[in-house]
Amino acid sequence: MKTHLLELLICPRCLPAEESLAVDILDERNGDIATGSLRCPQCGALYPIVDGVALLDPQATEVQRAANKYETDEVVSSYLWSHFSDLIGDEQASQAYATWAGMMAPQPGVALDAGGAVGRFTFEMSARCDFAIGIDTSQAFIRAARQLMRERSMVVALKDEGLLRREATIRLPDTWRSDRVEFVVANALALPFRQKTIALFSSLNLVDKVPSPLNHLREMNRVTRNQHAQFLLSDPFSWSTEAAPIAAWLGGKADGRFAGKGLANVAALLADAGGELAPAWRVGESGSVWWTIRTHSNHYELIRSCYVHANR
Template sequence: MKTWLTQILICPACLPLEKDLRLKADTQLNDDVLDGSLSCPECLNKYPIREGIAMVHPHLQTLKDSGSKYENSSVVSSYLWSHYCDLLNDPEGSSAYQDWAGLMHSGTGGCLDMGSAVGRFTFDMASRFDFALGIDDSVAFIRAARKLMTRRRIAVELIQEGILTRKETLTIPLHWQTQNVEFIVADAMALPFASGAFSALASLNMVDKLPLPLKHLQEAGRLAHREKAQFLLSDPFSWSKQCAEREHWLGGKSEGEFAGYGLDNIAGWLELPRANPGPGWNIEKKGHVWWKSRTHRNHYELIRSCYVKAFR
């Protein structure tokens, strides 16, 4: 974990109180803490840093015991293939990440990629902002993203068929910035950052996977600058009871506060004026991006991810 991150880190377990975390570095290489911990003087929670990965998640034990499919090596390879298909010279890959990046205006301050997975959008934002930060609750995803950040390359086994794989080395271009990039394990519904810490935020293909999606939107509002901020949310809105109880869905139902379609409901919610967490947003643009999730040589999912781009 890069030491400059401590300037905006707070204890996620203490929210809505914002308590600074204290860094203890056991092993450090230049500005990167490889092993150590972050501790909260208020609740006494301690968040480990192992192999450079800061685990700043309010429910660490639950996270370790979750048995999530996103910790599987084949899923990590699938995501690397999908996110970096252009760098792997895949003629059937999609341009989704270039399309999403094109919706963001360059600016000062930091950009937070909420649900960064293996980090493609975060890297894309590093050249557009003073710093770019990716968070995910998958340790395997964050480990892969940090390998790309520190080594600029990672070995990937692309599944061809059954147990047949093709070994590739994914190398990021020399002009991609990495010194102003960081990735940590965190909870998108209880983010460990001070209010107003970011001038830009993005949530890509994640809101329908969260048990409390509205809490995620509220956190985005809390973390954005009150003025001169931008927010991009894109999602296929595949609501399911496996991820969230129906009462918490932000669309895909015929009654309740969020009856109707998720994109329209979220855009309407963003526009509402409020004192906290920050003022309402202005809708700049709506649309969709076609995204391909690749699983093996002969199979991928084609997903229409609908987006809303907002500013304030």
């Protein structure tokens, strides 16, 4: 973990209080903490830093991690393809991340990509802001993203059929700056960052996967600046009781506060000057993009992700 991230970090267990973390560095190389820990003097929580990865998810347990499908090699490979398939020249390549990145205007400050998986959007933002942070609850995703950050290339084994695999090499463009990115394990419902420190916030294909979508938006609003900020949300709104109870959905139901479509409800929340996401966002471009994920050579999922871009 890069040392200059320390000034942004707080204890996610102590929220809504913002308690600074004390750092114990055992191994540091050129401003990157390879081994150490972060400790909250207030609640006593201890967050390890292992092989450069800061583990800042207050809800994580080893049992949950073992049961998490996003920790498997096959799923990591699928997401690496989804994020970087255009860089390897795949004829089925997804253009979603490049399209999303094109919606974000260059802006001074820090970008935060919540649920950023293996890092594509975070890397894209490194060319548009001063520093970009990607977070995810999957340690496997974050380790893959940090490997790309360090080595700038990666050989990935793509599932062909059954036990057959083929190798492809991902190489990052020179415009994506490794010195301007960092990746940490963290939870989008308890962000370990100080309030009003983020200039660009992105939530891509995440809001329908968290147990409390509204709390995710509240956390977004807590950490983003009141002025000179951008927010991009894109989601298929595949509401499911496996992720969240129906009462917590922000759309996809006929009655209640969030009756109707999720995209319209998110836009209304953002624009409400007296609401819980105040100060109001100026809601701009909206639409949809096709996001693709690959399981193997003969199986792809094509997902329509609906986006809204806002600024203030």
